[in-house]
Amino acid sequence: MTEQTPFPRGSVATGYNGEGVENAPGQDAPKPTLADPVGSAPAAWATEPEPEQPEPAPAPVKKAPAKKAAKKGVGPSGLKKIKTRVPAGPRERPTVIVDNLHITYKVWATGKAASGRNSEKKGLLARTPALRRAREVHAVRGISFTAYEGDAIGVVGTNGSGKSTLLQGVAGLVPPARGSIFSLGNPTLLGVGAALMNELSGERNVILGGLALGLSMEEVRAKYDSIVEFSGLEPEFLDLPMRTYSQGMAARLRFSIAASVSHQVLMIDEALSVGDRQFQQRSEARIRELRESAGTVFLVSHALPAITKTCNRVLWIHKGKLIMDGGVDEVIQAYTDSENGPE
Amino acid sequence: MTSILPIRPETGASQRAAARAAQYGLVQLGGRPPLGAYLKELWSRRHLTWEFAKSRFRAQNEANRLGMGWVILNPLIQAAVYGLVFSVIMSNDSRPDNYPAFLVVGVFTFTFFSGCFSDGAKSLISNRGMVRALHFPRAVLPLATVIQKALELCAMVLVMMVIVMLTGEAPDIDWLMIVPAYALMALFCAGVAFLAARLTVHMRDITQLIPFVTRLFFYLSGIFYIIGDRFQDEGILGTLLELNPLNVYISLIRYAMLDGLRGAENGIEITAATWALAGGYGVVLFVVGFIFFWRAEGLYGRD
Numbered sequence: 001m002t003e004q005t006p007f008p009r010g011s012v013a014t015g016y017n018g019e020g021v022e023n024a025p026g027q028d029a030p031k032p033t034l035a036d037p038v039g040s041a042p043a044a045w046a047t048e049p050e051p052e053q054p055e056p057a058p059a060p061v062k063k064a065p066a067k068k069a070a071k072k073g074v075g076p077s078g079l080k081k082i083k084t085r086v087p088a089g090p091r092e093r094p095t096v097i098v099d100n101l102h103i104t105y106k107v108w109a110t111g112k113a114a115s116g117r118n119s120e121k122k123g124l125l126a127r128t129p130a131l132r133r134a135r136e137v138h139a140v141r142g143i144s145f146t147a148y149e150g151d152a153i154g155v156v157g158t159n160g161s162g163k164s165t166l167l168q169g170v171a172g173l174v175p176p177a178r179g180s181i182f183s184l185g186n187p188t189l190l191g192v193g194a195a196l197m198n199e200l201s202g203e204r205n206v207i208l209g210g211l212a213l214g215l216s217m218e219e220v221r222a223k224y225d226s227i228v229e230f231s232g233l234e235p236e237f238l239d240l241p242m243r244t245y246s247q248g249m250a251a252r253l254r255f256s257i258a259a260s261v262s263h264q265v266l267m268i269d270e271a272l273s274v275g276d277r278q279f280q281q282r283s284e285a286r287i288r289e290l291r292e293s294a295g296t297v298f299l300v301s302h303a304l305p306a307i308t309k310t311c312n313r314v315l316w317i318h319k320g321k322l323i324m325d326g327g328v329d330e331v332i333q334a335y336t337d338s339e340n341g342p343e
Numbered sequence: 344m345t346s347i348l349p350i351r352p353e354t355g356a357s358q359r360a361a362a363r364a365a366q367y368g369l370v371q372l373g374g375r376p377p378l379g380a381y382l383k384e385l386w387s388r389r390h391l392t393w394e395f396a397k398s399r400f401r402a403q404n405e406a407n408r409l410g411m412g413w414v415i416l417n418p419l420i421q422a423a424v425y426g427l428v429f430s431v432i433m434s435n436d437s438r439p440d441n442y443p444a445f446l447v448v449g450v451f452t453f454t455f456f457s458g459c460f461s462d463g464a465k466s467l468i469s470n471r472g473m474v475r476a477l478h479f480p481r482a483v484l485p486l487a488t489v490i491q492k493a494l495e496l497c498a499m500v501l502v503m504m505v506i507v508m509l510t511g512e513a514p515d516i517d518w519l520m521i522v523p524a525y526a527l528m529a530l531f532c533a534g535v536a537f538l539a540a541r542l543t544v545h546m547r548d549i550t551q552l553i554p555f556v557t558r559l560f561f562y563l564s565g566i567f568y569i570i571g572d573r574f575q576d577e578g579i580l581g582t583l584l585e586l587n588p589l590n591v592y593i594s595l596i597r598y599a600m601l602d603g604l605r606g607a608e609n610g611i612e613i614t615a616a617t618w619a620l621a622g623g624y625g626v627v628l629f630v631v632g633f634i635f636f637w638r639a640e641g642l643y644g645r646d
Contacts, residue, residue, distance in 0.1 A: 094363070094364075097360050173477075175374075184368065186372070194476040195476070204398060211388075214388075
């Protein structure tokens with residue numbers, strides 16, 4: 001539940017390590033990629049990068065060997081089939097168009113961490129160990145896709161693969177280094193937790209969270225009861241500061257506040273894994289509801305069952321690149337089979 | 344840093360994607376809205392700004408046993424410490440009349456500025472989680488900080504009035520002058536908060552320098568002496584110190600609160616020019632700071 005904590009910074013930092021240092025064993029060789037979903041997708045599926053784009057970044061993925069995939073019987077030839085088999089509503093109206101999105105971070109690091117093994121291996125500029133330099137971390141590397149009305153899109157990938165950053169980028173909250181995002185209204189990240197204050201009562205936090213989501217004061221008052229009811233919190237807790245809540249209770253309140261607004265595009269980062277069984281079912285139902293009300297839902301989770309249950313489409317991200325984009329069963333299968341599969 | 348240049352949303356948008364987006368009525372995310380639209384959005388989020396400021400004001404003391412009592416106690420203790428240092432330990436004879444009250448007014452007014460400056464500078468980086476999770480005009484954050492500090496100032500002013508009365512001053516109609524004076528000062532402080540907030544995003548190191556800048560201004564702004572007395576023979580330096588915005592605001596407040604200081608022969612002279620300066624500093628800093636802040640709107644959240 002990275003997005004739910006008031007300090008999503010931690011999750012991003014994990015991304016840095018995974019991305020930038022790249023010292024995990026066996027990650028040096030380019031991974032066999034199943035296909036480039038952007039390049040091979042029909043026009044109705046994804047926005048293709050313009051050929052005259054000055055940025056050649058997405059190119060290497062395109063022709064990556066698909067040995068492994070072929071072994072599993074999901075070769076590039078099978079991919080078109082996968083895409084057409086995605087069970088979904090009428091693919092008429094795009095809600096989000098992501099076009100060659102790149103997100104980079106600048107990190108100031110000293111000495112060895114900055115020069116690291118990479119530079120030695122690749123023979124880049126020798127760095128003075130003691131000097132502090134800005135290191136660019138390329139967290140999202142040229143991702144393109146189009147989301148449609150009624151889509152519930154799961155995003156899978158290993159820790160540090162850039163899932164959370166992708167979501168923040170697609171939500172328009174982290175500025176892209178390159179590329180662009182078009183969306184129907186502002187996508188909402190289910191991260192209202194960042195605006196809440198642990199010292200204040202649940203009641204004040206419902207008001208604060210509602211305002212932070214863009215509701216007016218009247219709308220917050222009108223929705224107050226239904227938010228509290230959905231959270232299932234005992235009334236006596238609403239007067240207590242949020243720091244006295246258990247993790248599950250706080251998460252329930254956060255989800256209830258965020259889900260009270262019908263978003264056209266909603267993004268959820270690991271939110272379903274919190275709360276008790278009963279609340280999980282209720283939040284899954286709410287997500288289905290949001291999805292049916294012509295919205296688009298993005299869900300980042302390591303809990304594959306949650307994705308299978310909620311989503312109709314899955315994006316598999318690895319090292320900031322889109323490996324596969326297709327129906328739930330196929331992508332989850334390929335993801336599980338791959339050596340980058342769930343830990 | 345190169346990234347200081349504000350980005351416009353069209354960076355790298357391929358024409359095909361843009362055309363398709365336009366066809367379906369999608370709008371491009373990121374970048375910076377035009378100034379008019381930004382102001383409008385900021386206005387529509389005024390409840391959030393106010394609630395956020397109020398909540399922070401409350402939350403900071405909520406865990407203490409005395410709770411909101413600290414809002415009053417904190418300035419009282421502060422006044423006691425400065426009173427001890429400057430009127431007992433470092434006493435000297437050439438002091439303005441009613442020195443304890445003089446000191447309290449100066450210190451409290453300065454505290455408002457220093458709080459806006461240091462917390463305003465951190466308003467974006469310390470709320471990074473919020474910036475990365477929610478859509479709202481980022482100017483809400485420095486503004487809410489200034490409002491929070493203004494709420495604290497209200498409590499300090501009450502304490503200040505009690506102390507001033509205890510030192511033998513009687514309340515008079517001129518006390519009301521502190522309202523426009525503090526209002527202009529708040530504009531000035533908001534401008535400083537906007538400037539500092541954006542600069543801190545570009546360069547985190549600035550937070551390390553802020554305490555020193557604050558300390559320097561504390562000594563230069565006539566908190567515990569009257570600049571006119573101390574620097575009357577210094578020519579240009581004395582004039583510059585007199586023109587220091589903080590000295591202007593503090594002089595206005597002192598003139599309003601302390602009967603014994605009014606008039607050139609008693610220490611503080613207020614003319615139309617003083618008010619013009621106070622207004623000019625406030626409006627100019629606010630406008631410049633706001634525009635400077637708005638120009639990088641699309642960049643906040645990346646660091």
